[in-house]
Amino acid sequence: MGKLFNELKQDILYQHGMNACLNCGVCTAVCPAAEFNDYSPREVMNIVQSEDDELIEELLKSDKIWYCGQCFSCKTRCPRGNSVASVILALRRLAIHYGYFAESEKGRQQLIAKRVFGENMLKRGYTLLAQNISPSHFPELGENWEYYYDHMREMREWWGVPMDLENSPGSHRMIPEQDMEEVRTIYQKTGAVSLMDAVEKGMEKKLGSKAEVEKYWQTWLETGDSRNYEIK
């Protein structure tokens, strides 16, 4: 048992999620993420249960821990009452804390999650703003959305629901500053802000400089796909 496993088992999400795994594979059979990706919740539990730091480190550096969609189907079916979803969250926290997340493509996408969902939450109390739903990232929304995206401000004026109003509907609404202070305090106290900082630092370490991190970010903004950034 090494440092990584020791730290993992201190995590309350791990303690709630792992009650000893039979390796029966029921979780993998019901997992929607396993249907489409090289991912098996049974395999994740098996690696974690081995308490082998080398295997755990390999897992933390891989895409696998980022495929889970947190649907909790595995929890409701597991004969031991395990929650792979919770164990996955504990693994993700560890991967970000030690910078291992930046070794995999799916892990590196945490920069996008941090800069979009995380920063939106701290600024506006909302994970995804209409301004973020660009047609290049969401082509499936089609022409109507393209039109709305390009004419958002005037269309909302026309509907009588201008942008950025307190109590206005949907992702344009402004949340009262007092409530925003509470959100920021929760993020601070639960360690979410330090994880967000660790994402920036881990990416800088992996890509070599802040300028390269910005290039990665710009690549995603402009092309809608971070895989277009070439890792040197």
Ligand code: SF4
């Ligand atoms: S269903 Fe439960 S016991 Fe079976 S492999 Fe998955 S986590 Fe382990």
Ligand code: SF4
């Ligand atoms: S919570 Fe994750 S591991 Fe469990 S079934 Fe859903 S996608 Fe699969």
